[in-house]
Amino acid sequence: MEEGVELLRRWIRESDNIVFFGGAGVSTESGIPDFRSPDGLYHQKYKYPPEQIISHSFFEANPEEFYRFYRDKLIPGKEIRPNACHRRLAELEQEGKLRAVITQNIDGLHQMAGSRRVIELHGSVHRCYCAKCLRPYPESYVNDGEGVPRCECGGVVRPEVVLYEEGLRDQDLIDAVNFIRAADVMIIGGTSLNVYPAAGLVRYFNGKHLALVNMSATPYDSAADLVIREKIGEVFSRV
Numbered sequence: 001m002e003e004g005v006e007l008l009r010r011w012i013r014e015s016d017n018i019v020f021f022g023g024a025g026v027s028t029e030s031g032i033p034d035f036r037s038p039d040g041l042y043h044q045k046y047k048y049p050p051e052q053i054i055s056h057s058f059f060e061a062n063p064e065e066f067y068r069f070y071r072d073k074l075i076p077g078k079e080i081r082p083n084a085c086h087r088r089l090a091e092l093e094q095e096g097k098l099r100a101v102i103t104q105n106i107d108g109l110h111q112m113a114g115s116r117r118v119i120e121l122h123g124s125v126h127r128c129y130c131a132k133c134l135r136p137y138p139e140s141y142v143n144d145g146e147g148v149p150r151c152e153c154g155g156v157v158r159p160e161v162v163l164y165e166e167g168l169r170d171q172d173l174i175d176a177v178n179f180i181r182a183a184d185v186m187i188i189g190g191t192s193l194n195v196y197p198a199a200g201l202v203r204y205f206n207g208k209h210l211a212l213v214n215m216s217a218t219p220y221d222s223a224a225d226l227v228i229r230e231k232i233g234e235v236f237s238r239v
Ligand code: ZN
Pocket: 130, 131, 132, 133, 134, 135, 151, 152, 153, 154, 155
């Protein structure tokens, strides 16, 4: 393992065009649970599976139940802090080595750590707007309240997160593809690469070194130049 980390450290040292692509595993080490992990915990407490609750049609039909789950599970607690992976990525950007963080997470921890160029493919709980008239709202209006937050126009105010059945923003995908295409080192971390569009984006990488840091195997292990099966915070505290 030490050999793998040493190799990654060298690639990072030699490059000024790195792109990072991350998933839920990056945040779990800050204490944010991955609702997709099969611990069955959520299923005991909610009448519906999480994947159903955070879908567009469910949000429309059952906003009360959606908001109960959303406030309980998807908004990071005030005590949640960025971990060594978030912090090191922010440093690498400041050092002029990392061009962008592309993330599937909606918790805003990369920005909290100091990262500036963050492409949030699935949106963010920190931005809210009226679903009807599109007027923006402060996050506290949605995240700190109770029940279903309403706009003056009568519409439901919602977080700018991409729910199941909803499409990703074109501009985010275009930006992600451009950064990946141009990069000479791509580091993928904390994702099993099973969720759309992660797998599709990897195909655009045409650079020198592709590194994969994940606790479990992914469909792209064989395509990577380096696979590290360790906790991502551990690895980034050493590169
Ligand atoms: Zn409105």
